[in-house]
Amino acid sequence: xxxxxxxxxxxxxxxxxxxxxxxxxxxxxxxxxxxxxxxxxxxxxxxxxxxxxxxxxxxxxxxxxxxxxxxxxxxxxxxxxxxxxxxxxxxxxxxxxxxxxxxxxxxxxxxxxxxxxxxxxxxxxxxxxxxxxxxxxxxxxxxxxxxxxxxxxxxxxxxxxxxxxxxxxxxxxxxxxxxxxxxxxxxxxxxxxxxxxxxxxxxxxxxxxxxxxxxxxxxxxxxxxxxxxxxxxxxxxxxxxxxxxxxxxxxxxxxxxxxxxxxxxxxxxxxxxxxxxxxxxxxxxxxxxxxxx
Numbered sequence: 327x328x329x330x331x332x333x334x335x336x337x338x339x340x341x342x343x344x345x346x347x348x349x350x351x352x353x354x355x356x357x358x359x360x361x362x363x364x365x366x367x368x369x370x371x372x373x374x375x376x377x378x379x380x381x382x383x384x385x386x387x388x389x390x391x392x393x394x395x396x397x398x399x400x401x402x403x404x405x406x407x408x409x410x411x412x413x414x415x416x417x418x419x420x421x422x423x424x425x426x427x428x429x430x431x432x433x434x435x436x437x438x439x440x441x442x443x444x445x446x447x448x449x450x451x452x453x454x455x456x457x458x459x460x461x462x463x464x465x466x467x468x469x470x471x472x473x474x475x476x477x478x479x480x481x482x483x484x485x486x487x488x489x490x491x492x493x494x495x496x497x498x499x500x501x502x503x504x505x506x507x508x509x510x511x512x513x514x515x516x517x518x519x520x521x522x523x524x525x526x527x528x529x530x531x532x533x534x535x536x537x538x539x540x541x542x543x544x545x546x547x548x549x550x551x552x553x554x555x556x557x558x559x560x561x562x563x564x565x566x567x568x569x570x571x572x573x574x575x576x577x578x579x580x581x582x583x584x585x586x587x588x589x590x591x592x593x594x595x596x597x598x599x600x601x602x603x604x605x606x607x608x609x610x611x612x613x614x615x616x617x618x619x
Contacts, residue, residue: 331448331478331499331527335402336371337572338593339529340364341581346379346386350585357390363587365396367594373502373529373581374441375406375452376433380413384440392442403443406452406482406502407433423455430466434475445475450482450502458488464495480527486520493524500527505578506535507570507613508544518576533580534567547612555609559599565592569599570609 345352345360352360364372374384384405391401408425412418434449449470451463470476480500481489489498501521505512509532512518521528537545552563559566571578582593611617 331402335448335527335529335579336369337577337579337597338369338568339371339373339404339579339581340369340590341373341531341583342383342387343373343375343378344583345585346383348379348383349583352386352585354386354390354393357387358393360585361387361391361394361396364590365394365401367587367590369590369594370400371402371404371579373404373531374437375409376437377406377409377411377413377452380411381415384437388440388442398443402447403441404448404450404502405434405437405441405446406450407437408452408455423453423457425451425455425458425463427462427466427469430463431469434470438475445477447476448478448480448500449476450480450500451484453483454481454485454488458491460492460495463492467496485515486517489520489524489526498524498526500529502529502531502581504532505530505571506533506537507548507567507609508535508537508540510610510613513574513610518574522576528576528578529581530571530578531581533571533582534564537563537567544613544615547615548609551608551612555605558605559601561596561599562592564589565596565599566601566609568593568596569601570606572597573599573601573606 344350345357376384407430408423410418410422410424412421434446438444438446467479478499479496480498482502484501489501492498503512537548552566555566568580571580584590607618
């Protein structure tokens with residue numbers, strides 16, 4: 327039986343990395359309006375990390391959420407921890423990872439405080455570290471669950487061997503990875519097979535990949551295939567790119583970073599695209615530049 331995170335994660339997730347100083351520099355009223363827009367359109371899940379905005383975005387979001395009038399129990403807050411990031415808030419000599427029990431607990435408690443959230447629905451280890459101690463991580467997660475400070479635990483950017491290292495000590499419910507039509511290695515390297523076998527949910531960051539950023543041959547091939555599909559499905563390019571991800575059996579939830587209401591609406595409408603297998607494969611072939619084996 328598939329694990330059910332409660333409240334259920336929305337099929338489209340709002341990524342907050344670019345809301346603050348790392349992107350759009352939204353003020354508190356603009357953040358409040360964006361939170362309301364997402365919620366009203368059906369997105370109840372907000373993806374954070376402690377380092378976003380140099381450790382400032384969670385605090386700004388938390389103030390805006392408090393003003394939104396939305397019940398905490400009606401939304402799903404995700405945050406990530408483990409990266410020690412040089413910034414104005416932390417005068418560090420270099421970026422590194424810290425997955426000690428003390429640091430994980432402190433990071434979660436700080437995120438809860440900043441988000442005005444009482445608890446996190448899901449905490450993710452941001453990136454794998456070569457110094458991970460599975461027992462120490464499990465001890466931190468058990469403590470946080472027993473204290474009611476987190477509801478579920480997962481990872482981000484982990485391969486299956488790294489998940490296996492932790493899985494024997496604690497339940498892992500989700501892996502957030504970079505995945506898109508232009509970055510589709512997880513379809514072939516065994517990771518998706520592993521997640522399906524172990525009933526671990528997946529989220530995809532950067533779901534549009536490099537398609538709109540690069541003018542390389544790969545993007546040109548994809549564009550050529552997308553053109554007739556746009557007419558066939560009455561959909562935009564970005565909607566088809568999202569639908570391609572979501573039509574995988576893993577039921578991947580894309581993390582979208584847009585702050586534009588119309589693009590948010592368009593992303594949600596992509597949920598209705600039931601892509602034919604031949605069209606799915608035509609896009610894969612365009613991305614790879616050769617036919618499937």
